[in-house]
Amino acid sequence: MNIKDERKVSIVIPYHNNMEFIEDCLNSVYAQNYTNLEIVLINDGSNRENTDYIESLLTDKRIKYLLNESRHGVANSRNLGIETATGQYIFFLDSDDLLAENAIALLVDHIAEYPAIAGRTKRLLRPSDLEPPVELPELNIKLKNSKSVFKTGSILNVLMKKDFILKQNLKFDTDTEGSTDISGLIPLVINTEGMPILNLRTYYKRVRNDPITNPSLVQRTPAEKARDFLQVYKKLAVEYQQDENAKSFLDRLFLNYYRRHVTSIFKDLENFQEFFGLFSSAVELMDRRLLSAQAIHIRSELKHLKKGNQEKFRKSLNWHMEARDFKNALRGRTALKKYIYRKVFLKRPMRDNYIVFESFLGKNYSDSPRNIYEYIIENSLDYKCIWVFNDKNRKIPGNAKVVKRFSLAYYYYFAVSKYWVNNMRQPLHLVKREGNVFLETWHGTPLKKLVFDMKDVYSANPRYKRDFYLQSRAWDYLLSPNRYSSEVFKSAFKFDKEMLEFGYPRNDILYSPNREQLAEEIKESIGIPKGKKVVLYAPTWRDDDFYEPGKYKFDLKLDLQKMREKLGDEYVVALRMHYFIADDLNIEGMEGFAFNLSKYDDIAHLYLISDILITDYSSVFFDYANLKRPILFYTYDLEKYRDQLRGFYIDFENEGPGPLLRTSEDVIDAIENLEQIKQDYSQRYEDFYEKFCSWHDGKSTERVVKRVFS
Incomplete structure (x- = not known):
């Protein structure tokens, strides 16, 4: 076998219903200046539209295409990739991610005698993130402890020698949908003392801007991710109980996961019993010597979990969350106002005849909210009206209370007013209480595609679609100016409550x-x-x-x-x-x-x-x-x-x-x-x-x- 064949790289790409991303992914592979590649593409039970699309892209003779008739998960696809690959090296690439132009060449050239090498990963939020740095840093290779390299629990952006994979029987556990990388990482952790790490960018990890209709595995709900992680942790903790390296790595993954996610997981009280049990059984497997290194509140919570004491755990966790909230409130005036809003104002009685009006983010006295307000005052309806402006000295007709946007008064009136009238999205941190009625008037008939009808939203916050979805769940009524708009709003906003098909008040x-x-x-x-x-x-x-x-x-x-x-x-x-x-x-x-x-x-x-x-x-x-x-x-x-x-x-x-x-x-x-x-x-x-x-x-x-x- 000649040198060229010996240095073949097999790039394993699992694919499932990602037609909006896969062409960019494949193009980043085709663009590699290292050409001795084998592209193992596993179609994991995609629907007919996605299957037809991906099969139309199979134009490069280096592609090996495998088709699962039904979905078996990423772990299964990666295992198939390992079995199918004929290259000396294997590299796992997710179908929504991209490679930097010279990624494979850099990794192959510097892996040397080591079984694996990793590069630098950059989050991909918008196209501008693909632009190379103004000044490329000088190549630098550091040898890092494997536990440190894999502390995020991801095996992406790692080039591995196939003979090492086969010798160590590196496989991915297929019992869960998520957190499956961890099982494949253990052989690397326990069989390598150190790994070379490049300081140059080799991988772009896409952050999908539509986690509602097509979420990645990491964009599922906290509960879904926690169930998978805890199942994987417990299974591997038992399997590697006698291996100090593996167990130490797993325990640190668990502790990091707990510290980062415990408050979001236990926020939903309906799941309290389930997750108390799951975490309690996980803590039982953890090396108790690690407890002494934890912060006092984490140490307390873990001890209560280990003992199965729900009441004490609940009190300790509540104290943890209250202390965290208070600490955050001390960061500045804005944070303090939000704290007072959540802890004080939201506990005040709701006023059934209070209406808060806002138009174009407090910039204007205009649009349909203005017409609705003027109708109320002209007809002497029994309501106390509050208007939100950026200028607290703004003068408008009638006897409305004018409050400055994001002032303490703003938060007070949003907390106690039954009715909210707005022509834009409301801030995410506003809490819609039980009994609140939200009238969303919107601000136009759409010509341009909106929100979930758009493929990408480059100029806005990368969380735009997720945020819009959460905000629009609070709307009880949505105004529509015509039948066409009603259909667009249902699709673009995923709106399924009452559409008021009355035309826009602003056009009266x-x-x-x-x-x-x-x-x-x-x-x-x-x-x-x-x-x-x-x-x-x-x-x-x-x-x-x-x-x-x-x-x-x-x-x-x-x-x-x-x-x-x-x-x-x-x-x-x-x-x-x-x-x-x-x-x-x-x-x-x-x-x-x-x-x-x-x-x-x-x-x-x-x-x-x-x-x-x-x-x-x-x-x-x-x-x-x-x-x-x-x-x-x-x-x-x-x-x-x-x-x-x-x-x-x-x-x-x-x-x-x-x-x-x-x-x-x-x-x-x-x-x-x-x-x-x-x-x-x-x-x-x-x-x-x-x-x-x-x-x-x-x-x-x-x-x-x-x-x-x-």
């Missing part, structure tokens, strides 16, 4: 009998020159255009200078940026023509004063269409936005109630030929109105109030 003003008079008053208050028509430009934000997660920016592409030269005698432009966008627009030199109204409270007022709407992919055009006025779409980046960033729910190009324009010159030309545009798009506009606007008649607010608050 568009059907007001005195809307013309109101428009003139608004123009005067803003300072719009008399006799000038108004073009409203209201674009959305781009998912990939951000400073940091949750902080967005926007580059104004519309040429205001050219617009003023061509249209300035007849028109002015009102600019309304999306509330996510962080930039302050610079319209210096555009005075009297361009008005930055991004911080104007109610966009419905801007609809009323405008003669034309220019937008892109913002949902504003769904609302504006209620007025049956011209809409132009400035879509200079249509292909990128549609195909790469978000994707659309509707056939935007064929259903949109106006032309799609690519340049500022096109926009100007369309405005100059507006009558022709109106004629060309009249039928499409009528069809659009019927589908998306026909529920609105000016009485949506009344219907909502009577359903929720009566």
